Amino acid sequence: MLRIASWNVNGLRACGQKGFGSWLQACGADIVCLQETRAxxxxxxxxxxxxxxxxxxxxxxxxxxxxxxxxxxxxxxxxLHTDLGDPAFDSEGRLQLAxxxxxxxxxxxxxxxxxxxxxNSRVPYKLAFYQALQARLQPxxxxxxxxxxxxxxxxxxxxxxxxxxxxxxxxxxxxxxxxAEVARWLALGWVDAFRHQHPTVTGAYSWWSQRFGVRAKNVxxxxxxxxxxxxxxxxxxxxGIAAEIxxxxxxxxxxxxxxxxxxx
Numbered sequence: 283m284l285r286i287a288s289w290n291v292n293g294l295r296a297c298g299q300k301g302f303g304s305w306l307q308a309c310g311a312d313i314v315c316l317q318e319t320r321a322x323x324x325x326x327x328x329x330x331x332x333x334x335x336x337x338x339x340x341x342x343x344x345x346x347x348x349x350x351x352x353x354x355x356x357x358x359x360x361x362l363h364t365d366l367g368d369p370a371f372d373s374e375g376r377l378q379l380a381x382x383x384x385x386x387x388x389x390x391x392x393x394x395x396x397x398x399x400x401x402n403s404r405v406p407y408k409l410a411f412y413q414a415l416q417a418r419l420q421p422x423x424x425x426x427x428x429x430x431x432x433x434x435x436x437x438x439x440x441x442x443x444x445x446x447x448x449x450x451x452x453x454x455x456x457x458x459x460x461x462a463e464v465a466r467w468l469a470l471g472w473v474d475a476f477r478h479q480h481p482t483v484t485g486a487y488s489w490w491s492q493r494f495g496v497r498a499k500n501v502x503x504x505x506x507x508x509x510x511x512x513x514x515x516x517x518x519x520x521x522g523i524a525a526e527i528x529x530x531x532x533x534x535x536x537x538x539x540x541x542x543x544x545x546x
Contacts, residue, residue, distance in 0.1 A: 315389025376398065416470070473509065
């Protein structure tokens with residue numbers, strides 16, 4: 283069995299002071315994808331930059347203190363790509379696409395649609411990113427390759443995935459056009475791993491506002507997702523949300539693949 287985990291740490295240095303290292307060593311994952319690391323490797327202490335027992339790569343944004351992703355794996359990857367070929371996307375450090383044998387794992391920090399004034403002005407950029415990534419990964423899925431796309435998707439796919447859907451119909455993260463983009467991926471054959479395993483579970487969220495009491499009341503959103511290609515879906519044996527883990531306004535998510543094929 284192979285476990286892949288993902289966590290938007292909302293600043294790796296800050297999360298490192300709130301138990302990240304202990305979680306990493308106890309999480310049981312073989313591959314871990316991080317989002318919103320907000321740091322370059324030289325800004326990190328040794329235990330975060332090079333944790334024992336892990337192969338690590340960082341993809342920071344050009345803008346300091348913003349965005350950024352990282353991948354940690356127990357075994358080295360065979361390939362690692364970090365660009366979509368568009369400077370507008372690549373400058374923000376949002377993608378790592380790693381190959382382990384036949385398995386492709388994309389750790390992704392999808393854009394938020396909010397502009398500086400929380401005015402949904404970044405929604406077109408966000409949707410364009412979704413489409414560019416899908417165009418990059420769809421040929422792999424169509425060729426029968428096992429592909430996992432895991433990370434902070436910044437969209438709750440359906441009403442069951444947030445506590446107050448009616449109140450947020452005009453909020454980025456639950457806009458009709460954002461949900462339609464996730465639905466488009468699903469219509470192309472991608473499978474939402476958590477919903478595949480838990481189709482009717484309610485109250486399962488991965489992000490909560492940092493306003494006082496919100497997380498305790500579980501007024502949250504499921505915006506951290508793992509979508510898997512049809513071939514990977516056949517290997518899916520479990521998926522979950524570790525809502526009990528503190529240290530960020532997000533919590534980790536994970537999935538298990540029952541089979542891991544090294545060669546075609």
